[in-house]
Amino acid sequence: MTAKPPTLGRMVNGFDPAAPSDMDERTREDIARRQKLLGPAYRLFYRTPVQVDHGRGVHLYDRDNNEYLDAYNNVASVGHANAHVTDAIMAQARRLCTHTRYLQDGIVEYAASLLPSFGGRIASDGHMMFTCTGSEANDLAMQIAMHRTGNRGIIITSEAYHGNSYLTSRFSPSLGEGAPLGTWVRRVSTPDSYRIPPAEIAARMVREVTAQIEDLQRRGEGIAAFIADSVFSSDGIYTTPVDILPQVARVVHAAGGLMIADEVQSGFARTGERFWGYQRHGLDPDIVTLGKPMGNGYPVAGLAVTHDAVAAFGRDRRYFNTFGGNSVAIAAAGATLEVIRSEGLQENARDVGAFMRQELRNIMADAPCIGDVRGAGLYIGVEVVHPGTMLADPATAARIVNALRERRILISATGHDANILKIRPPLIFSRADARQLCDALHAIIRDGGQT
């Protein structure tokens, strides 16, 4: 793998004001005005940023009504502007939008509807708690884990992303070198199924986790939790093997720590095979965190937790989030869940995902710059390498992402070297959509990844 230069505040697939781009004058002015008013911490996607005006289903449209195929947005999971969800938001917003310190039926019904899906200990005696963002969910999960264990140590994978709050950013190395990691945070290797024999990966991670627990204990921190998303998304999307997490759980639990499954990205049917990504691994987590697609864009997130994990926190502390789980958030989440279930979107994710991976493997057969195609459901990674090697080729990956954007197809890249194409469309993506994406990708690669 090639090493990236230090990237203070830069990001994968970020717009670089210093890089050449043939954008029009209006876009240039929009960017300058945005920079002035929103300041230096905001980033845009793509070499030429995309202006968006409206959306429908799997498509976004700019103000000139140009259509973009959205193959990246895992928030609008049941489709942009889904009518069932927007109608539910409207009906509830016109009726009531208030918080959890009054009795309301909706929040309790939603929890009753979702809790059984988690299986294991959470389904049997667990609880749901509501936040507004995945960052808040992971922040709260870790507060609960620290309270439960009396420890502070956190173990993550090498390139993890778990949030933007003070605490979660301290265990999110993918934010870049400008974002400090906590001294109590330990990283274990990416479960790189492309370069490591799959049969060795679980044992390797168990070995590394064990060593890091011992190190945390020697420093008086102990282990509060191991946290990972089950597709290791920002590490590079590693969807197999699926025997890793229960083996890690054994050593984490033995040391008194909790297992947190971050399902902010991989949850709500995206991986196709199971409703929750961790279920592919057969894990029985202590806490499951939820976010992005939960309300199809309405800010709602949260967690599910075993009674044991949260009992002491609930006794000694309390949790209140003014907007978290408010009446409308719950209506949006409920309607989104109804669409996923009634339209069979888990099955669609499984089928269209498998179809797309097969198409991508067909492309790989005569595209030496593609080293690997992997994924589960509609969470797909395509590894871009220097031909004939396993060396990451981030420059070609970036060219492909931007060439697709010029053809109005939106994807991004991920991984330590930003060389893995990240394809993560709404769950309503069809085979025709997948074929459109693959045909464009194939043409671009035949042209040498040039725009």
Place this chain on the structure above:
Amino acid sequence: MTAKPPTLGRMVNGFDPAAPSDMDERTREDIARRQKLLGPAYRLFYRTPVQVDHGRGVHLYDRDNNEYLDAYNNVASVGHANAHVTDAIMAQARRLCTHTRYLQDGIVEYAASLLPSFGGRIASDGHMMFTCTGSEANDLAMQIAMHRTGNRGIIITSEAYHGNSYLTSRFSPSLGEGAPLGTWVRRVSTPDSYRIPPAEIAARMVREVTAQIEDLQRRGEGIAAFIADSVFSSDGIYTTPVDILPQVARVVHAAGGLMIADEVQSGFARTGERFWGYQRHGLDPDIVTLGKPMGNGYPVAGLAVTHDAVAAFGRDRRYFNTFGGNSVAIAAAGATLEVIRSEGLQENARDVGAFMRQELRNIMADAPCIGDVRGAGLYIGVEVVHPGTMLADPATAARIVNALRERRILISATGHDANILKIRPPLIFSRADARQLCDALHAIIRDGGQT
């Protein structure tokens, strides 16, 4: 003041399952089911919790259509189910709901519309950043302050509340003794204008802040920021004197720290006299944090910051919040701002607030249990004391809050001893609403605070 017993996880005006209440069977069942599904960390208001079904203007209604006068909700600032806001939410939700990594006009227009209102350095070269919750806004503000200063020390007032995240809960002592404070957090005395001569308060706070800065420096922490809301809400609502914050700013700035004005509660015209609470003090803050009423219940929050404070953070790091400032959040915030401005709600808050305080002072004249009436605009505190003394009387305050609830008028209590009635209605509260509240309060006090 009487001391409260340690209150692990309990809260002011919280429902106590162990306390007697004559609630009906259905409410009892609802509470039990909620407890089972949402777990032990959630709390309800009032001795007998309120079930809510719908809302309109300043009123909430239960499922039997009983009407409650909402004199506590500062989220539904322009009124429950305000049609202008819900229409804006609907129109935008049907059009597009996506994030800040694409170019969108709305977010930039909103920032342009709001930034001038902050005055001072922020109006001249500042920026806006968007989160979903006030907790996220304060968490981000403090990350920016720590990055800018290289320091970690935080100074707050004695009973402050600034959020529920890991970091913000560590400088939120009002969460109770079960929520640990950071070792780098220092508290200064409540600016208790009832018990301390007002002319002495600013000097006292400057003295205490100076001493705490010195202590933080000796411990190698230094000062990152002083943060306060300008009405010192959870300290007990102290709206005068208004000469405190600029004097504190002088010593904080001299030591290299930032001044953060937490306007999550006191902002958006609530204090009547000025649009932002800190402007009553004549403060020119480095960061202003926003939240609760910003979208009239839609989860939207954020901050405004001087260019100088955020420049290094923006260079070295980046900020992305999936839902923060999404298309619909901005539409909700824009519509709420339009209503506040077009309906003259700042003036209404000033006028109705002054009227209500006068009515409350009239009650105080023959109610020896009321020691003080204070406030600005529609943020009002009524201090309940043992007659003939300045000793806090939380038991009587709780009786009054619950007696009002029995009469279907919703307020709460605040302060270290929970003896200060907290009246904080939507900004559309009318004189007739104020009179209804005051008449009920007067009757209850005449009856000895019994329900």
